Amino acid sequence: TRRQITDLKKENFNLKLRIYFLEERMQQKFDGPTEEIYKINIELKVEIESLKRDLQQREKLLIKASKAVESLAQGGDAEIQHVKEEAQKKMQEMEENLTSRIKFLEENLKAAQEDVEKAIAITEKEKALRIAAEQKLSSIMNAPAKDVDMITGAEKDRLIEQLNLSLKSKEAIIQHLEEEKSQSGSYDGDLSAEKIRELTIALRHEKDSEIEAIRMELKNERNSFEKKVQSLQEELQERENELAVEKKNGLKRDKTIQGLTVALKAKEKENEELGSEIEDLNASLAKAREATHKAHIQKFKGAExxxxxxxxxxxxxxxxxxxxxxxxxxxxxxxxRIKRTDQELNDLNLEREKMEKELDEAQLQKSRSDKTINDLRNQLEKLHGEMTEKEKAVEHHYNILLSESNQKLQSQELVIKQLTDNVNQKDLLLQVEAEYEKLILALRKEQNIYSTLVKTFKESDSINSLQTELNNIFMLRKQLEDDILANRNLQKVLEDQIKDIKNRQDETLSFCGDQTSYMSICLGEQDRLSLQIDHLSLEELKKKVLIFFLLFTVSNGLILWLAEKVL
Incomplete structure (x- = not known):
C-alpha cells in the first residue's frame, strides 16, 4: 500500500509537471487567438453528447421492446385463460338451466303421479266403506227377530250411542258433500266447452313458446361463442402483426449497432494512428536532442x-x-476515450445479446401461444360438437314432452266431451237427490212423531213393558237413517261411474226412474201413515212401524242392487 501511495504521488507530481509544461507550450504555440482549441473542444463535447443521446434512445427502445414482449406474453395468456373461464362458465350455466328444467318437469310428473295415487286410494277407501255398509245391511236384514229380542238393555243402549255418533258423523259428511256439490255445480256451470278449448289452445301456445325461447337462447349463445372466437382470431392477427413490427425494429437496431461498431473501429484506427504519431514524435525528439547536444558541444567550447x-x-x-x-x-x-468506446461497445453487444435472447423467448412464447390457440380451437370445436349434441338431445326431449302433452290434451278433450255429454244426466241425478232429501225430511218428521210417542209412553203406566220395544224401534230407525246416508254417499260414487260408462246410460236412467217412483210411493205411504197415527192404538202402531220398516228395507235393497249393477 505504501509503495502504491508513493507511486501515485510520483505520478501526480509528474502529471502536474506535464500539465505545467503543456500549458506553457500551448501558450507559446498559440499566443494568438484560441478559436481552434475551443472549436476542437466544442466538437468533442458535441460528439460525446450525441453518443450519450444515442445510447439513451437505444436503452429506451430496448426497455420498450422488453415491456412489449412481456405484455404480449402476459396479455395473451391472461386473455386465453379469461376466454376459457367464460366458456366454462357459460357451459355450466347452460347445464344448470337444463338440469333445473328437467328437475321441474320431473317434479311435475311426480306430483301428477301422487295425485293419481291419492285418487286411487280415495276410490279404494270408498269401495271399502261401501262393502262394509253392504255387509252391515245384509247382516241386519238376515238377522232373525228372535236374536233381536234377545239383546239386553245395556247392549241396546251401547248400540244407540254408537248409532247416534255415526248419525252425527254422517250428517257432517252430508254437509261436506253438499258444499262440494254446490262448488262443483257452480264450477261445472261456469266451465263451458269453449273455455276448455281456449285453455287447451293456451297450454299448447305456452309450450310452443317455451320451446321456441329455448331454441332462441341456444342460437344466441352459439352466435356469441362464434363472435368471441372471431374476436380472438382478430386479436391473434394483431399480435402477430405487432411481433412482425418488433422483428423489423430489431433488425433496424442490429443495423444501428453494426454502424456503431464500424464507427468504433474507425475511432480505434484513429487512436492507433495518433499513438504511432506520438511514438514518431518521441523518436524524433530524442534524435533532435542528441543532434542538438552534439552540435552545441562542437560549436560552443567556451565556458560562456x-x-x-x-x-x-x-x-x-x-x-x-x-x-x-x-x-x-x-x-x-x-x-x-478508447476505453469508454470499448465499454460502450461491450454494453451494446450485451444489449444486442439480450435483444436476441428476448427475441428467441418471444418466438418461443409465440409458438406456445400458437399451441394454446390451437388447443383452444380444438376445445371450441369440441364445445360446438357437444352443444349441437345437447341441442339435439334437448329438442328430442322437448319433442317427446310435446307429444306426451298433446296426448294428454287429447285425453282431456275426450274427458271434457264426456263431461259435456253427461250434463243432462247430472240434472236427472239432482232430481233423484231432491227426492232423497224429501225422504230424509219425512224420516225426521217421523222421528219427531216417535219422540212424542215415547213421551206419551213414559207418562203411561206401561212404560216398563214397552221400553224395550221402543228402543228396538228407535235403533232400527237410526239404522235406517244411517243406511239412507250411506245410500247418498253411494250416489256420489254412482255419478262418477256414470260419467265413464256411456253404454249403460239408458239402463241406469230407467233404474233411477223406477227407484224414484218407488220412493215416491214410499213417501206417500209415509204421509198416509203419519195422518192416521193419531187414531191408532199401541198394537196397531207397532204393526204400522214394522210394515214401514220392511218397505224401507226393501227399497234400500233395490238401491244396493242398482249400485251393484252399475259397478
Missing part, C-alpha cells in the same frame, strides 16, 4: 558559450518536456 548553450538547451528541454506532457495527456485522453 557553454552557459548560453546550456540555457538554450534547458529551454529546449523544457519545451520538449511540455510537448511530451501534452502528447502524453492527449494520449491518455485518447486511451480513456
Amino acid at each position: 558559450d557553454y552557459q548560453a548553450l546550456l540555457m538554450e538547451k534547458e529551454t529546449l528541454l523544457a519545451e520538449l518536456r511540455s510537448e511530451n506532457l501534452t502528447k502524453d495527456a492527449e494520449n491518455r485522453k485518447l486511451q480513456r
Whole structure:
C-alpha cells in the first residue's frame, strides 16, 4: 500500500509537471487567438453528447421492446385463460338451466303421479266403506227377530250411542258433500266447452313458446361463442402483426449497432494512428536532442558559450518536456476515450445479446401461444360438437314432452266431451237427490212423531213393558237413517261411474226412474201413515212401524242392487 501511495504521488507530481509544461507550450504555440482549441473542444463535447443521446434512445427502445414482449406474453395468456373461464362458465350455466328444467318437469310428473295415487286410494277407501255398509245391511236384514229380542238393555243402549255418533258423523259428511256439490255445480256451470278449448289452445301456445325461447337462447349463445372466437382470431392477427413490427425494429437496431461498431473501429484506427504519431514524435525528439547536444558541444567550447548553450538547451528541454506532457495527456485522453468506446461497445453487444435472447423467448412464447390457440380451437370445436349434441338431445326431449302433452290434451278433450255429454244426466241425478232429501225430511218428521210417542209412553203406566220395544224401534230407525246416508254417499260414487260408462246410460236412467217412483210411493205411504197415527192404538202402531220398516228395507235393497249393477 505504501509503495502504491508513493507511486501515485510520483505520478501526480509528474502529471502536474506535464500539465505545467503543456500549458506553457500551448501558450507559446498559440499566443494568438484560441478559436481552434475551443472549436476542437466544442466538437468533442458535441460528439460525446450525441453518443450519450444515442445510447439513451437505444436503452429506451430496448426497455420498450422488453415491456412489449412481456405484455404480449402476459396479455395473451391472461386473455386465453379469461376466454376459457367464460366458456366454462357459460357451459355450466347452460347445464344448470337444463338440469333445473328437467328437475321441474320431473317434479311435475311426480306430483301428477301422487295425485293419481291419492285418487286411487280415495276410490279404494270408498269401495271399502261401501262393502262394509253392504255387509252391515245384509247382516241386519238376515238377522232373525228372535236374536233381536234377545239383546239386553245395556247392549241396546251401547248400540244407540254408537248409532247416534255415526248419525252425527254422517250428517257432517252430508254437509261436506253438499258444499262440494254446490262448488262443483257452480264450477261445472261456469266451465263451458269453449273455455276448455281456449285453455287447451293456451297450454299448447305456452309450450310452443317455451320451446321456441329455448331454441332462441341456444342460437344466441352459439352466435356469441362464434363472435368471441372471431374476436380472438382478430386479436391473434394483431399480435402477430405487432411481433412482425418488433422483428423489423430489431433488425433496424442490429443495423444501428453494426454502424456503431464500424464507427468504433474507425475511432480505434484513429487512436492507433495518433499513438504511432506520438511514438514518431518521441523518436524524433530524442534524435533532435542528441543532434542538438552534439552540435552545441562542437560549436560552443567556451565556458560562456557553454552557459548560453546550456540555457538554450534547458529551454529546449523544457519545451520538449511540455510537448511530451501534452502528447502524453492527449494520449491518455485518447486511451480513456478508447476505453469508454470499448465499454460502450461491450454494453451494446450485451444489449444486442439480450435483444436476441428476448427475441428467441418471444418466438418461443409465440409458438406456445400458437399451441394454446390451437388447443383452444380444438376445445371450441369440441364445445360446438357437444352443444349441437345437447341441442339435439334437448329438442328430442322437448319433442317427446310435446307429444306426451298433446296426448294428454287429447285425453282431456275426450274427458271434457264426456263431461259435456253427461250434463243432462247430472240434472236427472239432482232430481233423484231432491227426492232423497224429501225422504230424509219425512224420516225426521217421523222421528219427531216417535219422540212424542215415547213421551206419551213414559207418562203411561206401561212404560216398563214397552221400553224395550221402543228402543228396538228407535235403533232400527237410526239404522235406517244411517243406511239412507250411506245410500247418498253411494250416489256420489254412482255419478262418477256414470260419467265413464256411456253404454249403460239408458239402463241406469230407467233404474233411477223406477227407484224414484218407488220412493215416491214410499213417501206417500209415509204421509198416509203419519195422518192416521193419531187414531191408532199401541198394537196397531207397532204393526204400522214394522210394515214401514220392511218397505224401507226393501227399497234400500233395490238401491244396493242398482249400485251393484252399475259397478
